[in-house]
Amino acid sequence: MTPPSPIDWASWRAEIHATLLFIVRDGEILLIEKKRGLGAGKINGPGGKIDPGETPLECVVRETREELGITAKRPRKLGELHFAMSDVPDILCHVFLARDFSGQPVETEEAKPLWYKLGDIPYERMWKDDIHWLPVLLDERSFHGRFVFEGEEVVWQDMQLDTYWDPEGPRH
Numbered sequence: 001m002t003p004p005s006p007i008d009w010a011s012w013r014a015e016i017h018a019t020l021l022f023i024v025r026d027g028e029i030l031l032i033e034k035k036r037g038l039g040a041g042k043i044n045g046p047g048g049k050i051d052p053g054e055t056p057l058e059c060v061v062r063e064t065r066e067e068l069g070i071t072a073k074r075p076r077k078l079g080e081l082h083f084a085m086s087d088v089p090d091i092l093c094h095v096f097l098a099r100d101f102s103g104q105p106v107e108t109e110e111a112k113p114l115w116y117k118l119g120d121i122p123y124e125r126m127w128k129d130d131i132h133w134l135p136v137l138l139d140e141r142s143f144h145g146r147f148v149f150e151g152e153e154v155v156w157q158d159m160q161l162d163t164y165w166d167p168e169g170p171r172h
């Protein structure tokens with residue numbers, strides 16, 4: 001049984017809307033070592049904050065270009081994550097999967113590209129929540145995850161699988 005949440009999700013609103021993209025090709029996943037901003041030093045997918053007037057899809061394509069110099073082809077949104085943080089603003093994150101891209105990934109001021117075999121994903125160097133939803137994304141299933149953080153630790157979580165996406169976008 002899920003313990004009661006330490007926060008009231010009904011009144012929860014994200015201060016930051018952001019995106020993440022995971023590109024999978026030939027049995028490998030393209031990750032980044034993030035060099036600055038929130039989560040610097042961690043391994044993650046490319047992504048970042050949604051600019052005013054931008055859709056999540058436009059954002060994830062732009063951020064991937066800025067961070068790795070490549071253009072993702074046909075990114076598909078599969079997940080939505082709500083992060084209630086203790087010491088930084090709360091985040092609503094749209095998570096995408098793509099199977100192809102154009103260009104060659106290059107290291108930039110923001111990110112270093114890293115390819116991993118799908119069986120070798122370095123979860124110990126990623127955010128603590130990632131192990132709970134990245135395997136679901138890699139199975140091409142949709143999901144909605146909610147995580148409450150105390151610093152770097154997850155103190156409460158809930159994952160719903162096979163979620164229907166409202167084409168109008170997030171409610172918060």
Ligand SMILES: Nc1[nH]c(=O)nc2c1ncn2[C@H]1C[C@H](O)[C@@H](COP(=O)(O)OP(=O)(O)OP(=O)(O)O)O1
Nearest residue numbers: 018019020037038039047048049083093127129130
């Ligand atoms: N718990 C978590 N698990 C995870 O996998 N990614 C997380 C995460 N919390 C934040 N992120 C990611 C999602 C998103 O790509 C990014 C948002 O952090 P920031 O607001 O610092 O963005 P960036 O600095 O990358 O954005 P820009 O300032 O737009 O470049 O961090």
